[in-house]
Every structure is written in structure tokens, then in C-alpha cells.
Amino acid sequence: MPEKIIEFNNVSKKYGRQPALSNINLTLPRGKIIGLVGPNGSGKSTILKLIAGLVHPSSGSVKVNGREANRRIASEVSYLSELDVLYSFYTVAETISFNAGQFADFDINKAQEMVSFMQLDPNMKVKNLSKGNRGRLKIILSLARRAPLILMDEPLSGLDPLVRDSIIQSLISYLDLKQQTLIMTTHEVAEVEPLLDTAVAVKNGQIRNISEIDDIRSQQGQSLIDWMKQHLL
């Protein structure tokens, strides 16, 4: 298995004429929690979608575990979309059974454990869940998979501070970093800072900097927000 789980080589991505990423080179280690940070429209979600094989590079190559990223790697990648992708007519329990049927690596016991950890009612219909509880359910579906790579696009967006805190706790408790790597995009920088191993600063479709959080703190004496200001303003 290659030491690096992700390799971008000279990757550019355009949507029509709109450039989203310009000539990116990026390698990311396995077994870490990695945060993609940067302003709106900088290209963070596009990086995740390229890794998930949901969009294709206009030029260059994206490799996951040494293999070209495409839709066939869906079985190795658990992708949490920014969009609300749950079926409103299912209950929480039915949503879990449905996902267990979709993915061979889905651990239904782990999902049920997380439902009680997050105090969700298994019999409640998705359409009646609060936004915070829908956010929790999406995290459960994503973390219940034994996929080596978990991608989360804005898992904390629009959620109140207590829900964000409970989601961060569940990430710490239920992620298996011996087997898994988590890459997330987020604007909730201060909250995720204690969780992250590595930060990647993205702006205008380019990688501006990559740093270990420990180095940002100990060598550079900065918080993640200070570091972002230094590299993104």
C-alpha cells in the first residue's frame, strides 16, 4: 500500500469555462484527520469530489491508494455530501438499514451504537428530524462504514455549537485511525482545530500551504486561524 493515501499530480479542474482548481500538486498521508480550509469558492469541495471520483480532472491525475480516482472507488470511500441527501419518508432505523444494504462495509451495530450515543430516536421519520439531528444522522451513516477513506464536506455547517460539539466527540470516538483517514472541509476552524492533524489552506483554486497542526502551534506559535490569516489573506 502506498504511504500516501492521496496524490494529486498537476490537477486542474474547470466547470465549463469556470476554473475551480489550477495545477494542484498535493499528497496526503493515511491514518490522519486532515482539514481543507479556505474562503468560499476556493475549491475545497471540488478537491473532495475529485477524490471521491464524482468529478474528473480537466487535466492531471488524482490517485487514491495508488489507483486512479473514479466512480469504481466508491466502495473504498465514504463521502458525506454538503447536500441533504436523506430520504424524508424513512425513519432513522430504516435509513440505517437502507444504507447497510447499499454498502458491504456498513457496520450496522456501530451505526446503532452511534444512534444511542447521539440520542436519536430510531423510530422518528427523517422529515421530522431537526437540522441538527439530520446532521448527526449523516455523520452516523458516514462513520458506520469501514471504508479506508472518509470524506466529509462541511459536516458542521448550519449546526448549533452543542450539536457541533457532539459531532466532534463522535468523530473522536468512532473514527478508527489505524484503518481510516478523514478529510473534511470546514469553515468552523476554531472548533475543529483540536481534532485535526493536518491543515491544507486552499485559495483561488490553489494550495497555499500544508502544515501539521502541532507545527503550527509549537514551531510557529500560532492558532489555526492565525495561520489561515497568514496564508490566505
Ligand SMILES: Nc1ncnc2c1ncn2[C@@H]1O[C@H](COP(=O)(O)OP(=O)(O)OP(=O)(O)O)[C@@H](O)[C@H]1O
Ligand atoms: N457544478 C459546478 N458548476 C459550475 N461551477 C462550479 C460548480 N461547482 C463549483 N463551481 C465553482 O468552482 C469554484 C470552486 O467551488 P467549490 O465548491 O469547490 O469551492 P469551496 O471552497 O468548496 O466553496 P464553499 O466554501 O463555498 O463551499 C467556485 O468558483 C464555484 O462557483
